[in-house]
Amino acid sequence: MSSAMLELILEATLDTLYMVALAGAVSAVIGIPLGVLLYVTRPGQILAQPVAQRVLGVVTNIGRSIPFIILMVAIIPFTRLIVGSSIGTNAAIVPLIIAAIPFVARLVEGALNEIPPGLIEAAQAMGATPLQIITKVLLPEAKGGIINGLTITVVTLVSYSAMAGAVGGGGLGDLGIRYGYNRFEPLIMLITVAILVVMVQGFQSLGDRLVRKADHK
Amino acid sequence: MIKLEGVSKTYGAGPTAVHALKNIDLEVPKGAIHGVIGLSGAGKSTLIRCVNLLERPTEGHVIVDGQDLTQQDSEALRQSRHQLGMIFQHFNLLASRTVFDNVALPLELMGVSKGEIRERVEPLLDLTGLTDKATQYPAQLSGGQKQRVAIARALASRPKVLLCDEATSALDPQTTASILELLQDINRKLGLTILLITHEMEVVKSICHRVGLISDGELVEEADVGDFFTAPATRLGREFLNAFLELEPPQALVERLEETPGEHTHPVVRLAFSGANVATPLISRLARDSGVDVSILQAKVESIQGRTLGLMIAELVGTPETTSQALKQLESHDINVEVLGHVQRNA
Numbered sequence: 001m002s003s004a005m006l007e008l009i010l011e012a013t014l015d016t017l018y019m020v021a022l023a024g025a026v027s028a029v030i031g032i033p034l035g036v037l038l039y040v041t042r043p044g045q046i047l048a049q050p051v052a053q054r055v056l057g058v059v060t061n062i063g064r065s066i067p068f069i070i071l072m073v074a075i076i077p078f079t080r081l082i083v084g085s086s087i088g089t090n091a092a093i094v095p096l097i098i099a100a101i102p103f104v105a106r107l108v109e110g111a112l113n114e115i116p117p118g119l120i121e122a123a124q125a126m127g128a129t130p131l132q133i134i135t136k137v138l139l140p141e142a143k144g145g146i147i148n149g150l151t152i153t154v155v156t157l158v159s160y161s162a163m164a165g166a167v168g169g170g171g172l173g174d175l176g177i178r179y180g181y182n183r184f185e186p187l188i189m190l191i192t193v194a195i196l197v198v199m200v201q202g203f204q205s206l207g208d209r210l211v212r213k214a215d216h217k
Numbered sequence: 218m219i220k221l222e223g224v225s226k227t228y229g230a231g232p233t234a235v236h237a238l239k240n241i242d243l244e245v246p247k248g249a250i251h252g253v254i255g256l257s258g259a260g261k262s263t264l265i266r267c268v269n270l271l272e273r274p275t276e277g278h279v280i281v282d283g284q285d286l287t288q289q290d291s292e293a294l295r296q297s298r299h300q301l302g303m304i305f306q307h308f309n310l311l312a313s314r315t316v317f318d319n320v321a322l323p324l325e326l327m328g329v330s331k332g333e334i335r336e337r338v339e340p341l342l343d344l345t346g347l348t349d350k351a352t353q354y355p356a357q358l359s360g361g362q363k364q365r366v367a368i369a370r371a372l373a374s375r376p377k378v379l380l381c382d383e384a385t386s387a388l389d390p391q392t393t394a395s396i397l398e399l400l401q402d403i404n405r406k407l408g409l410t411i412l413l414i415t416h417e418m419e420v421v422k423s424i425c426h427r428v429g430l431i432s433d434g435e436l437v438e439e440a441d442v443g444d445f446f447t448a449p450a451t452r453l454g455r456e457f458l459n460a461f462l463e464l465e466p467p468q469a470l471v472e473r474l475e476e477t478p479g480e481h482t483h484p485v486v487r488l489a490f491s492g493a494n495v496a497t498p499l500i501s502r503l504a505r506d507s508g509v510d511v512s513i514l515q516a517k518v519e520s521i522q523g524r525t526l527g528l529m530i531a532e533l534v535g536t537p538e539t540t541s542q543a544l545k546q547l548e549s550h551d552i553n554v555e556v557l558g559h560v561q562r563n564a
Contacts, residue, residue, distance in 0.1 A: 116307070116309070118305055118307055118309040119309050119311060121271055121305075121309065122303070122305065122309035123322075123326075124271060124298075125269050125271060125298060125301070125303040125380075126298065126299075126322065126323040126326055126370075126374065127294075127295040127296065127297075127298035127299050127323070127326060127327070127374075128295075128326045129295065129326075132326050136322065136325065136326065137311065140311065140313040140314070141311060141312060141313050143313060214313075215312075216312055216313060216354035216355075216356055217312050217356050
């Protein structure tokens with residue numbers, strides 16, 4: 001294999017990591033609060049807002065039901081507004097974030113759901129404010145579950161990022177399609193898939209280790 | 218210290234409404250240990266949750282240390298809750314925090330400084346016997362140790378009242394005894410007023426001064442513990458007591474019991490003696506004086522907070538005249554007599 005080819009593979013790997021890392025980080029920053037909001041505004045919860053909760057839930061579901069490839073194309077004007085261009089790696093990150101936010105939010109909501117309701121009651125009995133309940137009880141107690149959710153999100157982002165080629169986003173998936181499929185170079189296809197497998201394994205075991213560290217159950 | 222005035226709690230409305238509490242009046246003086254006992258679903262949990270307004274009463278007032286909590290806004294209520302420690306059946310400890318940090322939580326919520334937190338948590342760990350567990354996580358502790366952590370945590374804000382929601386129901390009898398001892402200890406040392414709810418007579422017997430009996434959302438009976446164990450005023454009270462003392466007449470006898478006396482029947486009675494009566498040879502004296510034969514079917518002696526209580530199920534064998542005279546004689550000695558029924562002679 002030529003050194004130019006190796007360079008291409010290296011570049012694609014870094015592109016994928018860049019897209020996944022940035023999209024993962026931004027979607028976590030927005031998705032975690034959104035997940036908390038989905039949870040605490042439920043009927044009977046500490047900041048119950050049943051109507052707002054319903055609306056938020058529907059919006060989240062809509063976000064989750066749009067196929068990524070369609071989302072990517074559909075939001076091109078928005079992407080152009082944010083990053084100034086509708087093609088390239090950065091342009092691919094915008095739809096990745098949009099797709100990952102509701103995903104993260106639902107996983108966080110699910111993690112919070114695992115907390116025994118008695119803990120919230122105990123904190124209320126101690127005179128905790130809703131914000132204190134979120135920061136001192138909900139988030140620390142759900143830490144393991146949230147990290148687990150973020151791990152799943154990152155792994156999903158790795159696979160979504162393979163579609164980034166559709167908007168000229170680069171990355172391993174794009175390389176695999178263009179060289180491996182379109183140019184009939186099965187070796188390139190094999191290598192990109194192998195790198196993706198290793199990447200996913202790596203993220204998963206890192207996530208598992210962090211969950212173990214966070215959980216004292 | 219705690220005063221409930223006309224507290225009602227209704228869930229839902231209209232014909233499907235559930236009346237969990239009906240017009241409850243309750244007063245617990247400072248320094249008392251007050252128990253509320255009842256069957257599952259009687260409203261005990263709702264009652265104790267109304268005291269710190271985890272459940273807001275539909276009607277009535279909750280007054281703690283002179284403050285009407287039902288009139289307070291949410292900020293004032295949060296401040297008031299620092300005066301009301303609470304422990305739970307399932308401990309409700311934070312799994313993500315060490316023992317020390319669990320106990321420190323209420324102080325963090327109050328904005329107490331790190332240094333002061335250390336100064337206040339350490340004596341509490343000492344009091345509850347947890348000093349060597351400070352850095353462990355709840356998952357590493359036994360149930361009894363977890364409840365000790367919860368007690369230390371509840372005391373951290375230096376409350377005036379401790380609410381115990383079935384605090385020993387998830388514990389084995391030995392651990393229950395040690396937790397009850399701890400509660401009694403802090404009641405004495407800190408002068409803490411304790412309101413506890415339970416379905417276990419053992420808990421009431423061991424540490425309560427007064428007890429209320431709740432049934433179907435109503436407080437049906439309230440008495441000093443000694444009186445409650447000697448002579449419960451209600452049928453439910455008697456059922457609780459008999460189940461606790463395991464003093465039921467033998468099944469074969471129950472099947473023969475008739476409600477009304479017949480021509481050739483003997484009364485079967487349950488006698489409860491207390492105080493000096495226990496030590497007096499009343500039965501033999503009764504046999505001698507009234508001429509009835511007393512056939513003892515079951516008997517036991519219990520010690521309830523320093524008071525001795527004797528219980529007996531007996532058949533009084535004699536003529537209608539002599540047995541009724543015997544009953545009168547028993548009652549004149551301040552013995553609680555309950556006629557369970559009548560059995561046919563020679564049956």
